[in-house]
Amino acid sequence: MVSRPAPASALPPGAELPEHAGFWRAVLDDVRDPVFVRDPDGVLRWANSAGERLAAGAVPEFVDVTETTGKVDAGGVLRPARIGALPDGWQAWTVPDGGRRRPEEFLAEVGPRLAAARGRHGTARLIAELAASALGDCVFVLLPTTRGRWEWWSSGGAAAPGHGRIRRVPAQAAPVLAGAFAAAGRPEARAVPGSEVAALPQVVAEQFRAHSDVSVASLGGEGVAGAVLVGRRGEPPFGAAQSRAVEGFATAAGTALANAHRFALQEEATRGLETTLRPQDPARMDGANFELWYEPAAGVLGVGGDFYDVLARDDGSAFVVVGDICGKGAEAAALTGRVRHSLAALHLVERDGRTLLRLLNELLIAGGSNRFATLVLGSVATTDSGLEVTLASGGHPAPLVLRRGGGVEEISVPGTLVGISPQARFAEATTQLSEGDVCLLYTDGVTEARNITESTELFGDERLYTVLEDCVGLPAQEVVQRLREAVREWLGDSGHDDIAVLAIEATAHAE
Template sequence: MVTVSSWLRSPCPALVVDTSGAVHGMNDAARSLLPNDVLPHDWRHGESVHVAERTFAAHRVDHEDGSITWWLLDETELLLERERAALLAQMSSDLMTSLNPERCMTVVAGLAAAHLADEVLVIAPPSADGHPVTRCRRGEEPTYELRHVDVEEVIGLSEALRGFPPVPSRWIDPSAAPEWLADDVASIVVTPLPGHGVPAGALILMRRSEQFTEDEEAFARLFASRAGVAISAASLFTQQAVITERLTRDLLPPALRRYAHVELAGRYRASGATERVGGDFYDVHELPDDRLFVVLGDVCGKGLDAAAQTGKVRTAVHALLQVVTDHDQVLHALNQALLTTDESRFITTVVGTVTPVEEGLHVRLTSGGHLPPLIVRANGEVEVAATKGTLVGILESIITATDEVVLAPGDSCLLYTDGITEAHGGPLGDEEFGEERLRRALKDCGGMPAEALAEHVHMLAAQWVGEGAHDDMAVLAITAPRKRSA
């Protein structure tokens, strides 16, 4: 129910007409519109009436005594509000088209120059190289640069960059604007770009011949609120993407360098089609006297959790090798390290020390619950390394057995995880690739370079599973190079 006092104070014109059609009462807004208390001549010609070159939509409220209260809504203002609402909706849609901060700032500047001002600056919080600044003049393409600017030279800019409310444009003297901002402008609006918890920057609007009205400043703040959210979302996404990329890089198997006395090649494939990391890993560490310490392993589990544990294991092995290189001591220390963590995960692993000798390569191999490496001779014979041991990270004490083999030129040692042998696929999609099938395939790989051997095994397993689900896969090939003729 509308009380008399409330409708009298309403900014919307309202008048009461009795049953005879005479005006019985008006509020102040209607009286200023109709100073002579005279209804316009087209009053009864429909819902729209015209007064002083303005068009109003008339909405009636009937009363029990037959009188009617008419509320007059300015159609010009309604149309403007509808246009602005549609414009904000379109702007919001355009702002969400990019998750790149620089691109997002460019979109903000372009939209503001097209609809709000003659010239626009979007300024982001400073980095070590200066403030990211995007400038756009109406009808031109936005430009982006990193620039060192004195934000104190523009009234309200330093406050806007810290997220404080904007100062009215009438407080800003355009003639005092610094040269880097603009010249020959009539009005300047500086408003913050609010972000997710922290300011996303500031928006500066400039006009060359007209002043900004209070209504236009209010609309600019609405636009800035949406623009700030878009820029902030793009910045957060970029930060998270950079962090993820750096962490993922450390969790992925390393790129293997070339050595004069040994060929190395590795292949890795995570279990998920959309994942880059998982629980399988391999590493190669350089030791004195041209020796190499190799390690390949499989952490219990899949996905990101397993990858995180893989990172811990790889870091622990790297640290242990600074003080001890004996296989048993490394595996026992690693076992104790895993037992003292809160993780309920264990690993299987095989470690090896590769030493160049006159005959080719001397390789010591020790397994911690892992599949034994396979020795592929140059003539196609395949041998199983005589090493075995208990899982690492479950028992207080582990048992290991070490095997030593010599690789003649053209011979290879293949380390692999069970993602290869336990890969399900084949004609019916439910058969394991198996160790026996792997050994038969390796008979045709005698004398292959390490790169070709690792790629061939990886390809066989990938073809076997096809599009089906599979575990993480890792392969590491160690080959004694063939001697070149003088």
């Protein structure tokens, strides 16, 4: 028979230990786990050094879960604890693993902040700050940039948070760091040798000089290369789980950088798309003044389905159009671009408005889009007495004329929707504007604006006429301004559909 040694905790026969409090306090004070001693009334009577550090000057709260387990609330964080029964109803509460936070708690805390980060610079700076707050004493985030250099962001350490560029260190001089940049898949925390730290540019090496441990993890894995360097002077904040905490954080940080990169590409594409879709300032024309109100519905793009154009012609006249593409958002904006560019080309070879609408109708049907459009378009030409405005319409709200002498007139221009049927028919009408008269072209974003307090009530034609009747005799700029104010007051801070308004005013000819 093989005899087994007694457990390490077993005492030799007849041995006794001291019973005075000083002895046990000295023993427990060297225990790394926080220990709290409570009296029979539940009052905290003593804590060892680790417990005092965990409490940080505050009185912790104790929550019983079972007879032998509970939770200690220190600084708003609940940590699991073991409850040991002592003589006469006293208890010893021990927080295992030194009271350290679990990596999962840290990652749950920083995850939403990383997800909300925007931009490469802002995301990298936040990564450095969050890592320095919990993982180590000094952190550098390194991302590759142009001309063989790294861009860096730092936090913690002796210096203030910083940002700059440094030369890349050859792989031969820093193989561990080079491996982190080249790594694919889940990040792995690896120790960086002191010789490799010393080979880094001074701005980095100087910050890590007094650190006992420097580790690196990849920030890549989703198409974005990078690395995070974490330096520590003392014990790892997460104990045996330190590597797991660094690797989990690097994974979340790499995802945040990849999202920032994708967001930047989307913003660049959006700006490029807006440049081609956004209407330009109206052309200048002697004897005419063009005033605008263009307000797309809220969305990613700064353009929408409503549009306008005022394009100059060689004979001194102008081509004008106000339109509304069915729907809103990116798809409507894209079709808006097609319509505007098509009309910009067609009007150079065709002046008749009905023919332009017929050609556009055929283009939309041939393009296979399931969206339709309403438009009013035509020509503005000078005459001896003012302006001659010839307009054709395809299912659009009727143009209105504010006569300087009094009254608001409707120009009847019937026509069917554009892009629905090959048998669509369009009409054309001509009106004369004397000096001071204003012709108003608008989209239904005006009349269909919903009231801030009663969403089923629309601004409507009647209110539009009331506003315009009060504007008779005013210049076009004032007419548009008053209409905008009336609609905005009706809407309040609620959303609205795209709005486009073009006012054509007959003015005196230049001398």
